[in-house]
Amino acid sequence: MQGIKFVSNIAIVAALALSSQLLAETAPESGKTKGDAAKGQQIATQVCAACHNADGNSSIPANPSLAGQHAEYITKQLNDFKPKEGKPAERENAIMSAMVAPLSPEDMKNLAAYYSRQTPKPGEASDKTLAEQGEKIYRGGNLEKGVPACASCHSPNGVGIPPNYPRIAGQHSDYLVAQLRAFRTEERTRDPNNVMHMIASRMSEREIQAVSQFISGLR
Ligand code: HEC
Ligand code: HEC
Structure with missing residues (x-):
């Protein structure tokens, strides 16, 4: 039962990501x-x-x-x-x-x-061992806990998918950790479908630290 619930959540997340990507690709260039x-x-x-x-x-x-x-x-x-x-x-x-x-x-x-229009400077992970653990979550999620792969919405290289999915590659890990905690506690709420709350609330503190380390060095 649990397994089925988690898998279906991941399917929903994947569908959300895909529909937004399609919308973004077909959106007309608007001068306004x-x-x-x-x-x-x-x-x-x-x-x-x-x-x-x-x-x-x-x-x-x-x-x-x-x-x-x-x-x-x-x-x-x-x-x-x-x-x-x-x-x-x-x-x-x-x-x-x-x-x-x-x-x-x-x-x-x-x-x-x-x-x-400014050029982002690449970052570097300060804790390589932690970053390696984080890479697994970024690319594959945590199936057991129903955490989807971050790459599915923020893209494999972290540049995101406009307009909804932000670029996160090279961002400071301290800031990333703070945001994941804020999504978990819903201090930060205006996220379409509350998807980041759903994701962050399934992650352990260690997973949050690890994935943030990885993202800070992603390029
Ligand atoms: C289903 C799509 C989806 C998935 C999967 C996803 N995110 Fe997000 N993420 C979003 C959206 C949408 C936002 C923007 C929320 C908002 O507008 O406030 C966001 C925002 C963020 C932010 C805030 C960025 C900033 O500049 O403040 C961080 C950090 C983040 N996500 C990390 C992650 C991590 C880590 C994972 C994987 C464990 C992940 N996301 C998986 C959709 C997703
Ligand atoms: C005194 C320092 C300070 C100044 C000045 C400041 N900011 Fe910020 N800004 C922050 C902090 C701290 C955060 C993170 C807030 C959080 O944790 O939610 C932030 C977050 C942001 C974000 C969200 C980024 C993201 O990835 O989600 C944007 C956009 C932003 N600032 C734009 C601006 C703009 C535009 C100005 C000038 C009008 C400005 N800031 C002035 C400190 C500052």
């Missing part, structure tokens, strides 16, 4: 959704560079790198940090919620256009 990277750069230099660096390759482990991230994903996250209609933000973070407060929807698109 493209921001102005030059305008975005102005805000990025004045406000965001202190924590995410001028080119979006952050040097502080708690602050995510934004360089090369998909524009749609960046816009969505900036929106998610904003509390709406008296409700708490879908992604709770005191620093970023203060940062997005003065941004207009236009500013968000411009920032997303800027960061998505």
Whole structure:
């Protein structure tokens, strides 16, 4: 019984990944959704560079790198940090919620256009043994616990699949661990179908550390 339940969950996850990929591939190029990277750069230099660096390759482990991230994903996250209609933000973070407060929807698109065009710097795993264990989860998941392979949505080389599945390759492992914990506790909720909550809540702390090590060095 348990086995059947887990296998069917994996099938659902695979189907979700596939349908989004098809949508992304057939989506028409829309001029309206493209921001102005030059305008975005102005805000990025004045406000965001202190924590995410001028080119979006952050040097502080708690602050995510934004360089090369998909524009749609960046816009969505900036929106998610904003509390709406008296409700708490879908992604709770005191620093970023203060940062997005003065941004207009236009500013968000411009920032997303800027960061998505920056070149991401490759990272390196600091613990190779842990990273090797993490690679197994990344590529194959954990069938017994119903954890799907991360590669199925974030792609084998970690560049993700726009618009919904973010690039994670080379991201700081401290940041990755923090996000997986936040998905587990649902501090971070606005994830379509709550799929990352389902995945993270089936992972042990050790698995979270291992897969994050692997991803931080993935290129
Ligand atoms: C004082 C430091 C600080 C400043 C300044 C700052 N950020 Fe952040 N940013 C963070 C931290 C810390 C996080 C991680 C939040 C979390 O853990 O959820 C983050 C997360 C993000 C994310 C989510 C990335 C992802 O992979 O999901 C985006 C997008 C982002 N910041 C954009 C910006 C933009 C645009 C600005 C300027 C308007 C900015 N940040 C200014 C610290 C900062
Ligand atoms: C079914 C598709 C799917 C699978 C499989 C999947 N993810 Fe995700 N992941 C997502 C989506 C969708 C998001 C974006 C959530 C949001 O918009 O807030 C995401 C976001 C993330 C983030 C946050 C990135 C950031 O920049 O903040 C991390 C970290 C992550 N996933 C790690 C993993 C790991 C590790 C695995 C494997 C154990 C995995 N994911 C498997 C769909 C998936």
